[in-house]
Structure formats: C-alpha cells, structure tokens
Amino acid sequence: MARVHRFGKPDLFVTMTSNANWPEIKDQLALGEEAQNRPDFVARVFRAKLLALKKQIVDKHVFGEVSAYVYVVEFQKRGLPHVHFLIILKDGYKLKCPANYDKFVCAEIPTMANPALRATILKHMMHDPCGKLNPECSCMKHAKTPVRCKYEYPKSFTPTTATNIAGYPEYRRQDAGESVLIRKHLLDNRWVIPYNLYLLALFDCHLNVEVCSTMHVVKYLYKYIYKGHDKISFSVKDNDDPKGVDEIAQFQSG
Structure with a gap:
C-alpha cells in the first residue's frame, strides 16, 4: 500500500x-x-x-x-x-x-459499421449465458451466490454511465434493440464485458x-x-501398497 x-x-x-x-x-x-x-x-x-x-x-x-x-x-x-x-x-x-x-x-456491442471490431467483441467480450439461460454455468457455482451470477450478469440497461450507491461504476449499456446469438442464446448489451x-x-x-x-x-x-x-496437497504411494504411506500419521503415532 x-x-x-x-x-x-x-x-x-x-x-x-x-x-x-x-x-x-x-x-x-x-x-x-x-x-x-x-x-x-x-x-x-x-x-x-x-x-x-x-x-x-x-x-x-x-x-x-x-x-x-x-x-x-x-x-x-x-x-x-x-x-x-x-x-x-x-x-x-x-x-x-x-x-x-x-x-x-x-460495455456495448459495436454497430455493423465496424464489422472487425464487432466480431472481436462477440468472440471475446460476451459473458457466457448464465442464470435461467444456463444454471450450470461456472459463474453460478459459487458458495456466496448459488442462485445468481457471481459477476451479476446480466447487467441492467443504463442510458448513461453513473456510479451506484456502493461507489462502483455502472457503465453505459443502452437498449439498442438488438440481440446476437452467443452459444445458442440471444444476448444483448447487458452481457457485454x-x-x-x-x-x-x-x-x-x-x-x-x-x-x-x-x-x-x-x-x-x-x-x-x-x-x-x-497450492495443492498430494501424496505418493506404491502401486503394490494401495493404502499408501502417511508420513504425518506415522510421525504423530511415534
């Protein structure tokens, strides 16, 4: 700091x-x-x-x-x-x-006037369908938010960028009336990263x-x-000894 x-x-x-x-x-x-x-x-x-x-x-x-x-x-x-x-x-x-x-x-999908950038956004910068569209999405499997997206997608439509009551920015996401097919679901500006x-x-x-x-x-x-x-914890054991060797247990047992 x-x-x-x-x-x-x-x-x-x-x-x-x-x-x-x-x-x-x-x-x-x-x-x-x-x-x-x-x-x-x-x-x-x-x-x-x-x-x-x-x-x-x-x-x-x-x-x-x-x-x-x-x-x-x-x-x-x-x-x-x-x-x-x-x-x-x-x-x-x-x-x-x-x-x-x-x-x-x-945080919006570019118009067709810029097809190359639009293709990049749709390929890389759209959050995976989640919530009711896909309850099995990885962002739904979170201990603190088991029934909603931990990243809070889909976001709300916002006509202008503002700061919410918690001090976080809410970026402009205008309702352009357009949805695009992303991983078998229609998504709009509310899903843009x-x-x-x-x-x-x-x-x-x-x-x-x-x-x-x-x-x-x-x-x-x-x-x-x-x-x-x-970091992970792991152990090594001999194929002929399925129980393995627990050195910690051996040490504790004297």
Missing part, C-alpha cells in the same frame, strides 16, 4: 488474456498440433504482446500519462497466461466524471478494462494480484 500512499489509488484495472488463435502462435504449430501442445510458443508470444501492451499504456499514454503501475502474470492452472494491471494515472489524467469513463471503457475499443482492436483477445472507484476495490485488487500461486 506504500505505492497508494505515494501516488494515490489506482484508476484502472486492466486484464489481458492470451489468445490461442493469435497467428503468431498458429503459424508456428506443426500439422495436428494445438496451442496447448506448445506452451513455449504461447509464453513467448504472450510476453511479446505483454510488452506491446505496456508500451501502449506507459509510453503511448493510451489512458493518459501514468504515474505508477503494477502487474502480475498468471497461467490459469497451467493454461493460457493472462496479466492483471493496476494503473495509477497522473493528476491531470484522473477519471473524475462519467464522460471520462466513456472515453476509455465501453467492459473493454477498451483501441486496445481490443490491437490485440484481438479478451481484454477487460474496469475503473477502480472505491478504496474497497483498491485493497481487494492489490491483495488479488499478490495472492501468489495456487
């Missing part, structure tokens, strides 16, 4: 996930190979994309001049890597009103951008990015 004390609370939380269909990965695969067969290719390409993302944020000031930032790379339980950024902007670039939010964060138009067009992957608007979020996010790796 020393960074927050010195530079202020973070303004943006940015997540970028590796895309197994990036041409830089697919072009290097042998016949019959898939991305999961070559984690070396995936890691190298992802690192190159990560450096490009850092350049956009820190050097090209896509969000404005940066005062400080931290990030952590995770591998989704040995799966595709993804990165979480916390970005603190300089005072002259702070997001202080809904108009500032709308400059950097969008917040993103940045410019970065998403550059990187063609799941790239989520959220505004940090409360200190509660700040504490959670710093704890989140420094939480460390997942």
Whole structure:
C-alpha cells in the first residue's frame, strides 16, 4: 500500500488474456498440433504482446500519462497466461466524471459499421449465458451466490454511465434493440464485458478494462494480484501398497 500512499489509488484495472488463435502462435504449430501442445510458443508470444501492451499504456499514454503501475502474470492452472494491471494515472489524467469513463471503457456491442471490431467483441467480450439461460454455468457455482451470477450478469440497461450507491461504476449499456446469438442464446448489451475499443482492436483477445472507484476495490485488487500461486496437497504411494504411506500419521503415532 506504500505505492497508494505515494501516488494515490489506482484508476484502472486492466486484464489481458492470451489468445490461442493469435497467428503468431498458429503459424508456428506443426500439422495436428494445438496451442496447448506448445506452451513455449504461447509464453513467448504472450510476453511479446505483454510488452506491446505496456508500451501502449506507459509510453503511448493510451489512458493518459501514468504515474505508477503494477502487474502480475498468471497461467490459469497451467493454461493460457493472462496479466492483471493496476494503473495509477497522473493528476491531470484522473477519471473524475462519467464522460471520462466513456472515453476509455465501453460495455456495448459495436454497430455493423465496424464489422472487425464487432466480431472481436462477440468472440471475446460476451459473458457466457448464465442464470435461467444456463444454471450450470461456472459463474453460478459459487458458495456466496448459488442462485445468481457471481459477476451479476446480466447487467441492467443504463442510458448513461453513473456510479451506484456502493461507489462502483455502472457503465453505459443502452437498449439498442438488438440481440446476437452467443452459444445458442440471444444476448444483448447487458452481457457485454467492459473493454477498451483501441486496445481490443490491437490485440484481438479478451481484454477487460474496469475503473477502480472505491478504496474497497483498491485493497481487494492489490491483495488479488499478490495472492501468489495456487497450492495443492498430494501424496505418493506404491502401486503394490494401495493404502499408501502417511508420513504425518506415522510421525504423530511415534
């Protein structure tokens, strides 16, 4: 929290996930190979994309001049890597009103006027159908929210960006009267994951951008990015001894 004390609370939380269909990965695969067969290719390409993302944020000031930032790379339980950024902007670039939010964060399906970006949004930035549409969705299997989506999808239609009573931003989600078929269900703007138009067009992957608007979020996010790796307990046993060897039990029993 020393960074927050010195530079202020973070303004943006940015997540970028590796895309197994990036041409830089697919072009290097042998016949019959898939991305999961070559984690070396995936890691190298992802690192190159990560450096490009850092350049956009820190050097090209896509969000404005940066005062400080931290990030952590995770591998989704040995799966595709993804990165979480916390970005603190300089005072002259702070997001202080809904108009500032709308400059950097969008939560709507693009129109047909931009077919390439629209295809990227529909492919990467739509929350899976859940709730009544799909009670078996993974976001429904949560101890604290067993009967509703833990991410609170579908969101409500909102004509303009605002801050709710808890201090969290509610991004503009206008009712455009349009639904698209996503995984056998018709979804609209209420299911869009917040993103940045410019970065998403550059990187063609799941790239989520959220505004940090409360200190509660700040504490959670710093704890989140420094939480460390997942850990498991395991034991090794001989095939000829189905009971295995419990060294802890042996020690406790003397």
